[in-house]
Amino acid sequence: MSLVSTPQQPASADYFQRSARAQHLSRFFAYLLFIVLTMIALYPLIWVATNSFKTDLQLFEHSWSLPKEWHWENYARAWKFGIAKYILNSVLVTVVAVLINITISMMAAYALARYQFKGRNLLLYFILGGLMLAPEVSLIPLFRILTTLKIYDTYLAMILPNVAFGLPFTTFLIRSYMLGLPRDYEEAAVIDGASALSVFWHVIVPLCRPILASAMLLDAMRVWNEFMFALTFIVSDNLKTMPLGLMSFAGALREQWTVVMAGIIISAIPMIALYLLTQKQFIRGLAAGGIKG
Amino acid sequence: MNRKFWTLISLLLVAALLLAACGQKPSGGESAATGPVTIRFFHKWPEPEHMEFYNFVIQEYEKTHPNVKIVMESVADEPYKDKIRVLMASGEVPDIYFSWAGEFSWKFARGGQALDLTDAVMNSDWKDKIILSAVEPYKWQGKIYGVPMRINAKFMVYNKAMFEQYGLQPPTTWDEFLAVCETLKQNGVTPIAFGDEFPWAASHYIGDFNAKLVDPAVRQADYLLTAPAEQLFTDPGYVEALSRFQLLMDKGYFNEGPNGISHSGARSSFIAGKAGMMYIELEEFVTVADGMGADAFGFFQFPSGTGGKGDQKLLTGAPDGFMVYSKTKHPQEAIDFLKFLTSPEMGKEYVKRLGIPSAAVGAVSAETALPIVVAGVESINTASGMALWLDTDINIKIVEVYLPGMQAVLNGTKTPQQVMSEVQEAAKTVQQELKNQ
Amino acid sequence: MTISRLFSARRLTPYLFLLPAILVMATFVYLPIIENFYYSLFRWSSIDPRFTFVGLNNYKRILSDSIITVSLRNNVLYAVISVFFQVFIALVLAAILEGRVIRPRWGSFFRNMLFLPSVLAITVVGITWQLIYRPDTGLLNQFLEGVGLGFLKRTWLGDEGTAIYSVIAVSQWQWVGYVMILFIVAIQAIPEELYESARIDGANLVSQFIHITVPLVRETTLVMTTITVIGAFKVFDIVWVMTAGGPNHASEVLGNYLYRVAFRNDEMGYAAAIASLLFIITFLLTFVQLRLGRSGEEV
Known part of the structure; x- marks a missing residue:
């Protein structure tokens, strides 16, 4: 069956057979390898998921088996305890931060990809340099800046630093993509007398859609999972995002592990769903030139 | 182009500002005269049962004080230690905040973050309503900076059925204690459940050993850093303390890998009958009683210091209480709420709901608490004094050397002598820094 | 040329487009770095906000702080192991998935499944693995016991010898699939004819990998190596969630130690000095990468 893909084999019968056997073997091992890897990747979550339906006692006695009865009330308890609130906060912070970030990055990437101006390289490094910086370095001063701006312990205290530290990568992605775009449409638009902003809005943004989808997904993953800023800049339980909320949730429930496990599963579902729904576009966007070989 | 461009920018800004407004929590109520007074209240008990109690207190209080609004936040025990510092640094200090007693609270007083409550407590009926000895550890330079909410102490609890099965009695000396451990071990039972993932758990052991193995005056001078630099933490009792602790580990009297198990995880295995004893706080008695039945376990004072120069009648433990922010806009209201929270009425409610001893006078009785909890409180009352949580x-700078050192002793990667010489160094440095300030 | 021409809207356009990005970066990334250097010259704490000027003493202290040494060692370990798994292994896996050995439908299934861990929040991952590593009831020790490898059982997170490796392993679990996807994208961009002609010449899969795949994804490899290495020095959250640097500082990394010093030990000034150290390290690493890659124009 493997012959289909390799029709140009040398004619020698001996070689033909050996190579077919080798291909079978390598195919077998490749599948085996990836099945094992998939199990390693998924089993921890599956283990948490099955145990989230047990009682604590069952968890300790038989953590391998499927639950005997399904204790959905673990989920009800987790939900009631505020997981829903944390997820909602995460959605809000993620959506707003990603939108602001993408808008700003698009504009910056456009200027850097299409305009010739003094200090362009300097500004390019100014923005992309952020890729290399550890957010920890800024932590203590940031904290004081946010306090001075009176936005400590608000959504903005998470949104703004997240935008700032996400901006370099999204700008990098979008700019790389723009560099590969043909200039014809823009030139046509300029000849028609369109302003810079309308070229940007009506020509560039639509052309960039594939990379925007990928960049948004990558950025959303990052913001959704962000931990340190939320840990340091948020006190109110009502504002906590999911990563932090889950931590205080686990802390407050102490040893009620099955409920904590239910909470883990609830928290994991939104991002898994988002990825599985968008994965095709995601790969396409990246392939379309975001990251080059 | 420019106009459109700026429209875009300003739209963004408006969106951001709107969000900021949404996210803004009620600030300290700048218009104190007209609007309701907001008191921010921060503690370390986010567990659902505890939150229910505090919500109840707040509701009761707000009923009779319609002009006051209490805004409560809480994080768990371990994160509280950094969250309260983050809040101090941000300047968004809650009006009332939890603090452990002793040095933990004194540093707030030193840093000018705590309101002097001496007058409020001593010149009112407040002083008759709280157990005054529990106020002592909140005193700094003779002034009261904190008010206790509850009292707590550490005891060894044991599985009664197991002790009966192997013919064991609660030990009263260190040697007897070791013998009990040995018997349990010989019978294939883990003698002591111990979870030291967060090393405060080890520090409770060491604190107890220190109190009983080191002369009280010497220990006091070391803890307060008033001893001469060269003598700080040099008493051989400290090394002995760590050595006894190490012995428990080396003999296999603790469960395996305490550094990888949380305290509550270890407690679960004690409750499940997988260990003979555990060193726990009085506040945990109710959890254990819920898990294994109130009659299934007994307790005794840890006979850790037989033969030592310390006070053998000391009990390790401390009150838990609250402080008021020095720059609060509403000291009157904050103090009033705190007084309500620590009142005997609320104290009784606390004991009834949570089974944990309150520091309010008369709150713990046979009516409100389990017999074993009442007996625990009895022991506190008859103890010669309290050795606070180490x-x-x-x-804190010594703690950060001392506690990891205890974990290292458990792992066998440092000797007690090594740990103490590191502690001595840290103590010297801190003493010097405090002098320079 | 008049002033008005010089500042005409047309010339300003790119700057205006860049303005929001510059403002955000300046306020929330660069200004804090400068401030951080300033703060590192003082002794101050969150509780006692009085600043005492101490000059370079905080930096001197870094040199003699044994926990800094442990942290640096752990960061380096993190970097080396991560480069092996997240660059080398991820590239090999990507090559196998794209190497026609596995049918495309299964290929994309495997790809998505291996990617999944990377979408999980750090606390989801951290708490899950804490449960797996638990000495008594954890999945790992039970598994070892079950397959007859009971002698390998450890207190994974509580043992000074294994704590940091256990945390690093979780990072690999989470990120290998992520980098693999980026490599897949890069490999897909390689013209198919190159492989075809190699096959005609009788080159086997291994030599195709070495002679075609590796050289042609060089750019991605460089970028990924840089990001991985720098990421290994930035690491904070997974360590904080799983071990908080314990036991006995055995799993301390710079980011974690910095946070602890600032918000636990009441030494903000010293924490700022550690932050400066972190900044210098990442700066140097970036510089080295730029020199090695000479890909500065493209980045």
Whole structure:
């Protein structure tokens, strides 16, 4: 069956057979390898998921088996305890931060990809340099800046630093993509007398859609999972995002592990769903030139 | 182009500002005269049962004080230690905040973050309503900076059925204790459940050993850093303390890998009958009683210091209480709420709901608490005094050397002598820094 | 040329487009770095906000702080192991998935499944693995016991010898699939004819990998190596969630130690000095990468 893909084999019968056997073997091992890897990747979550339906006692006695009865009330308890609130906060912070970030990055990437101006390289490094910086370095001063701006312990205290530290990568992605775009449409638009902003809005943004989808997904993953800023800049339980909320949730429930496990599963579902729904576009966007070989 | 461009920018800004407004929590109520007074209240008990109690207190209080609004926040025990500091640094200090007693609270007083409550407590009926001895550890330079909410102490609890099965009696000396451990071990039972993932758990052991193995005056001078630099933490009792602790580990009297198990995880295995004893706080008695039945376990005072120069009648433990922010806009209201929270009425409610001893006078009785909890409180009352939790009783910079050192002793990667010489160094440095300030 | 021409809207356009990005970066990334250097010259704490000027003493202290040494060692370990798994292994896996050995439908299934861990929040991952590593009831020790490898059982997170490796392993679990996807994208961009002609010449899969795949994804490899290495020095959250640097500082990394010093030990000034150290390290690493890659124009 493997012959289909390799029709140009040398004619020698001996070689033909050996190579077919080798291909079978390598195919077998490749599948085996990836099945094992998939199990390693998924089993921890599956283990948490099955145990989230047990009682604590069952968890300790038989953590391998499927639950005997399904204790959905673990989920009800987790939900009631505020997981829903944390997820909602995460959605809000993620959506707003990603939108602001993408808008700003698009504009910056456009200027850097299409305009010739003094200090362009300097500004390019100014923005992309952020890729290399550890957010920890800024932590203590940031904290004081946010306090001075009176936005400590608000959504903005998470949104703004997240935008700032996400901006370099999204700008990098979008700019790389723009560099590969043909200039014809823009030139046509300029000849028609369109302003810079309308070229940007009506020509560039639509052309960039594939990379925007990928960049948004990558950025959303990052913001959704962000931990340190939320840990340091948020006190109110009502504002906590999911990563932090889950931590205080686990802390407050102490040893009620099955409920904590239910909470883990609830928290994991939104991002898994988002990825599985968008994965095709995601790969396409990246392939379309975001990251080059 | 420019106009459109700026429209875009300003739209963004408006969106951001709107969000900021949404996210803004009620600030300290700048218009105190007209609007309701907001008191921010921060503690370390986010567990659902505890939150229910505090919500109840707040509701009761707000009923009779319609002009006051209490805004409560809480984070769990371990994160509280950094969250309260983050809040101090941000300047968004809650009007009322939890603090452990001893050094942990004194540093707030030193840093000018705590309101002097001496007058409020001593010149009113408040002083008759709280157990005054529990106020002592909140005193700094003779002034009261904190008010206790509850009292707590550490005891060894044991599985009664197991002790009966192997013919064991609660030990009263260190040697007897070791013998009990040995018997349990010989019978294939883990003698002591111990979870030291967060090393405060080890510090409770060491604190107790220190209190009983080191002369009280010497220990006091070391903890307060008043001893001469060269003598700080040099008493051989400290090394002995760590050595006894090490012995428990080396003999296999603790479960395996305490550094990888949380305290509550270890407690679960004690409750499940997988260990003979555990060193726990009085506040945990109710959890254990819920898990294994109130009659299934007994307790005794840890006979850790037989033969030592310390006070053998000391009990390790401390009150838990609250402080008021020095720059609060509403000291009157904050103090009033705190008084309500620590009143005997609320104290009784606390004991009834949570089974944990309150520091209010008369709150713990046969009516409100389990017999074993009442007996625990009895022991506190007959103890010659309290040795505070080691990790909140000495300067944090020493703690940060001492506690990891205890984990290293458990792992066998450092000797007690090594740990103590590191502690001595840290103590010297801190003493010097405090002098320079 | 008049002033008005010089500042005409047309010339300003790119700057205006860049303005929001510059403002955000300046306020929330660069200004804090400068401030951080300033703060590192003082002794101050969150509780006692009085600043005492101490000059370079905080930096001197870094040199003699044994926990800094442990942290640096752990960061380096993190970097080396991560480069092996997240660059080398991820590239090999990507090559196998794209190497026609596995049918495309299964290929994309495997790809998505291996990617999944990377979408999980750090606390989801951290708490899950804490449960797996638990000495008594954890999945790992039970598994070892079950397959007859009971002698390998450890207190994974509580043992000074294994704590940091256990945390690093979780990072690999989470990120290998992520980098693999980026490599897949890069490999897909390689013209198919190159492989075809190699096959005609009788080159086997291994030599195709070495002679075609590796050289042609060089750019991605460089970028990924840089990001991985720098990421290994930035690491904070997974360590904080799983071990908080314990036991006995055995799993301390710079980011974690910095946070602890600032918000636990009441030494903000010293924490700022550690932050400066972190900044210098990442700066140097970036510089080295730029020199090695000479890909500065493209980045």
